[in-house]
Structure formats: C-alpha cells, structure tokens
Amino acid sequence: MKKLVIAAGTGFLGNILIEYFKDKVESIIILTRGESKVLDTIKYVHWDAKTLGDWKLEIEHADALINMAGKSVDCRYNQKNKDLILSSRVASTKILGQAISQAKVPPKVWLNSSTATIYRHSLDKEMNENDGEIGSGFSVNVAVNWENTFFSCTTPHTRKVVLRTSIVLGKNGGALRPILNLVKIGFGGKQGSGNQKFSWIHETDFARSIDFIINTPNIQREINIVAPKPTTNSILMQTLRKILKISIGIPFSKPLLELGAIFIKTETELILKSRNVIPEKLQKHGFQFSYPELKPALQQLIVK
Numbered sequence: 001m002k003k004l005v006i007a008a009g010t011g012f013l014g015n016i017l018i019e020y021f022k023d024k025v026e027s028i029i030i031l032t033r034g035e036s037k038v039l040d041t042i043k044y045v046h047w048d049a050k051t052l053g054d055w056k057l058e059i060e061h062a063d064a065l066i067n068m069a070g071k072s073v074d075c076r077y078n079q080k081n082k083d084l085i086l087s088s089r090v091a092s093t094k095i096l097g098q099a100i101s102q103a104k105v106p107p108k109v110w111l112n113s114s115t116a117t118i119y120r121h122s123l124d125k126e127m128n129e130n131d132g133e134i135g136s137g138f139s140v141n142v143a144v145n146w147e148n149t150f151f152s153c154t155t156p157h158t159r160k161v162v163l164r165t166s167i168v169l170g171k172n173g174g175a176l177r178p179i180l181n182l183v184k185i186g187f188g189g190k191q192g193s194g195n196q197k198f199s200w201i202h203e204t205d206f207a208r209s210i211d212f213i214i215n216t217p218n219i220q221r222e223i224n225i226v227a228p229k230p231t232t233n234s235i236l237m238q239t240l241r242k243i244l245k246i247s248i249g250i251p252f253s254k255p256l257l258e259l260g261a262i263f264i265k266t267e268t269e270l271i272l273k274s275r276n277v278i279p280e281k282l283q284k285h286g287f288q289f290s291y292p293e294l295k296p297a298l299q300q301l302i303v304k
Helices: 012-021 054-059 079-102 138-152 176-184 203-214 233-244 254-263 280-284 294-302
Strands: 003-007 027-032 037-039 042-046 064-067 109-115 159-165 167-169 200-202 221-225
Touching (some): 012 027, 012 167, 012 203, 027 054, 042 054, 054 079, 064 079, 109 203, 138 159, 167 203, 167 294, 200 294, 203 221, 221 280, 233 294
Parallel strands (some): 003 064, 027 042, 064 109, 109 159, 159 221
Antiparallel strands (some): 037 042
16 A cells, blocks of 8 residues: 555544554555644645545545544533534545545545444344444434445445444553543442443554455445454453452442533443444454454553
8 A cells, every 4th residue: 555544643543543554554644633744754734624625635546545533422412512523524524525526546445434333222132234233312323424424425436434443442542541540549340230232442453454444345335343252341340450450349330420421521321332243244354353352452452
C-alpha cells in the first residue's frame, strides 16, 4: 500500500492506526479539524468534515480511505449532544462520498466506522454479520443512519466496508484506562448484574484487522471488528483484579451507576448494554487473531 488517508485520525483509534501503518505505508494523510502540518512522515490536512474543500484532492490515488469521524459517545445524551453525535457521523460520511464521486482516481477501498452497538442487547444469541439482530434506541438509530448514509453513496470504483467495531482495549486511551482506575481504588466489582456480555478487541488486532480488510478484496459491506469470544462484565472485572493483584472489588448496582453517570457526564448504556458480538466474517476469510483470549490481551496491555 502506497497511500492511506484517515479522516479524523487524531483520536485514540486514529493514533493506533498511525502507529501501526507508519512503517508499512509510503504516505499517510490525516484529515483533521486542526491545522494543516507535516509531522515526521505524516501529513495533516485541515477539513471541517462537512463541506468540500481542497482536502478532497488528498483522496486521489489513495489505496484506502478510513473514516473515523464522529463526536464521542462518552457524554450525557441530552438533545444537543444527540444531535452532534448523529450529525457529525452522517455529515462526514456524506461529504466523503461526494469527494469520492468527484475524484479522477478514487480510493480503491473506503472503510467507514460504525459500531457493534448496532445489535440488540443480547445475553443469549451471538450476533454475526449474517443474522445478527439490529436493536432499538438512540445509539442503534445513530448506527443505522450512519450505515445507511454510507451505503447510499454511489462509488462504483471504490469497494466499501463498514466497520462494526467493539470496545477497543488499548494502552493510551479508550475504555480500559477509566476501568483500571476503578479497580485500583477498590471499585473493581461487577457493574449492574455483571452478566452483560462484553465484546472487545485488543488494539493490535484492531489495526491488524483493518490491514487485513484492506488487503482482502472480496470483503465488502458489514464486518464485525471484535475478538472471537465475548466475555461478561463480571469476568472482565475479576480478570483485571487478578492481574493487578487487588483483592477488594466493590460492585456497582444499576441505581448507583445511574447516579455516578450523571456526575461524570456519561451514560450507563456504555457499561450495561450486553454486546454479544462475534467476528464470523473475519474468521471465515482467514484472519488470525494475535489476542483471541481476554487475559493474555489484558496482561499485554497492563503489565509493564
């Protein structure tokens, strides 16, 4: 691969991809709301994620375009934040589709972020790409609108794949850090009932799966970016306590979580929804996970 373009590539997941691809790709372009600059071998180009501009020239001749734009869902779901969560995803996807349609030599493949949260709360059924059941509610509606916008873009010369990504466990951001902080101060017990499924993926496998998809031409449409075996919230917290050698793990009841979420300005759905998602499509195409099991994945990320 010679040229990779990442839209909104300055966040947690974008930095994982930059670190992974920087020695594998000749040219990496990051579309950012920040200023245009060149940092080492990475070129940052300003865009507003909603209108066409000179940035559209950067996608010419790209081997791959990855869109990661969207306001963080780690916030209170008031109407203002809801509107921004939806519009930031739909607008950026739509304008990238327009840019591709106008390109003289469009990207070979366009990967667009989505979320494994699109599936319903499930304690029993494992959700694959073929017969996974779409859920309901605000977060699901955002994901459905996001994906519909993506697939409605006409890009006859560009393969399209939507990434239904689970919770990415990484060293430098994402969900793992705040969970670890809770465990360290003795609040590492189960959250809610504790039986809700927790679908996850190690940051290395997240980046490797993106690389695999780019280089596997017959992968199209929806794909789940998750480790093979969902765990539960109870097992997650228990495993973290064992790794950190912390015996006390005070649990959080649902009412207490609801109260705490107000103070830290987030939503309990991020913790209490049962995400029971499996990577059937990745595995059928031959992808081999470096970290298929939870405990070794967490040890690699936590133990220094």
